[in-house]
Amino acid sequence: MRFSMALAAASVLMLSGPAGAQEAAPVAAASVPVSDWRAVPAENLLVIDTNKGRVLVELAPEVAPGHVERMRLLAGRGFFDGLVWHRVIDQFMAQTGDPLGTGEGQSPYPDLKAEFTFRRDGQTPFTAVAAPAGAVLGFLHSLPVQTQPDAFMATTADKKVHAWGLYCPGVAGMARDEAPDSANSQFFLMRQPYPSLDKRYTIFGRVVSGLDVVRALKASPNPDGIVTGPDRMTRVRVASDLPVAERPTVQVLDTNSPRFRALSDAARQAKGADFSVCDIDLPVQVTGAPAA
Template sequence: MIRAIAVGLFAATLSGPVLAQDAMPTTPAAPAVSDWRTVSPENLLVIDTNRGRILVEMAPEAAPLHVERMRVLARRAFFDGIVFHRVIDLFMAQTGDPLGNGEGQSPYPDLTAEFTFRRGPETPFTPVAEPAGSMLGFMNSLPIQTQPTALMPTTADGRVHGWGTYCPGVAGMARDDAPTSANSQFFLMRQPYPALDKRYTIWGRVVSGLDVVRAIKTGDLANNGMVPSEPDIMTRVRVAVDLPVEERPVVQVLDTGSVAFRTLADAARQARGADFSICDIDLPVQVSGPPTPAA
């Protein structure tokens, strides 16, 4: 069976803690107007489903090839009508297969893996913690881990390695055993799963609609699991910039360079102590524009 995330890895998660921010909201009080960052419509993927709307901020800084593939497929209406064929509670929801059974893909060539990226001084990055030999923080809305900034002057290209981490809402590309076999199937995380880090390309994060991701009907059409009688579907997927202005959602995320974000991050670290994870920080988001189309 191809393009399915390893089930064996998932089993270990069942005994672990559930999402920390569910029990510990850390939203700052009344951020100022200047504290919000507007997501570029070129990097905003609008996924309409029969359950509701999911908005993903794509991260070309982390995975330019995969982001471009998502743009191309969305612009060709490739994803419209495709089912969520593999959905596991406390794990992820997978889709993007035109066959709906885990064996299909787009007509385009498979992609080169982008498990890590090179972070330079110009890369948008806000650190929130610095464990020994590493840094944790945000690249726009994407939670990442990276080598220390202090190492940049010592490298040939003046950059350091970075990689996204699989917190709730993070969007990754499914693949088979070969690292370069990702194509059109992707998954959206319902809960944190750091064991996937640096093994599956991360290309963005859900900034609105995580409740929709978690509401998608569970079942597995790919591995002879419990199959839903009517799997949930993506009704329409578009890049926001391609929508008419009157249909285009506007998404603002708390700017990680703001004082409000620093207050939020400090509160999360203090509340969690030694158990702190980058996934404990849930970025506030506000969405404006036309109402979500009826499912």
């Protein structure tokens, strides 16, 4: 089955603070200055319409170019239309992309080489928010990332350092078999944080709108997560493949903006020693066409 079943039984490692800890106040989109918004390019916006509502995923080609290209290809050919969310586990993730609806199917295209990590240089659009010993936490656009410090770039032949996405809520990953290079068409969206997946499953993007829809998908009460009477995707397209009149427009708080710096500082102060990059929720505003 695509996606190790051992993970279904593993305990979920929640990254929230202890009971009663102060929470950072959410930021209302209306309070964000116009100059602090960043538009998500249409070619990097995956529009997933489901029977429960619309989910918008910002793709991250800097992180996993091969997997992003596969998602664009399959979406453009209508491969995902009508497929079910066959494996959904509460407090974990929702999985789909199998034409058989059993966890055993895949697309007719070859399996993909794993992209668990990527190389980052000074030109990579990365914003740091914390620097624990020997590491840096931050964002690449909307994706939470951990990386080696910039100072290490001077010691490497390519002047780059290792980096990887973090499995926070909404992060989009590729399912696979036990073999690292076996991802194909099945993917999953995180309903909650699950750090034990970091650097083990390729991340290709993050939900920027519709996490409530992901969490509303019918979940299985069984340990294997296989759903009886599952929800389904009705249409999946990259926004750039849609007619202009049907494209949603998405703007996310720019992580280079002063407003983001204030937001991240507030989250760190509220959580204290329990702070995680997953605690930062980026304000988003969506305009344009409604769900199909």
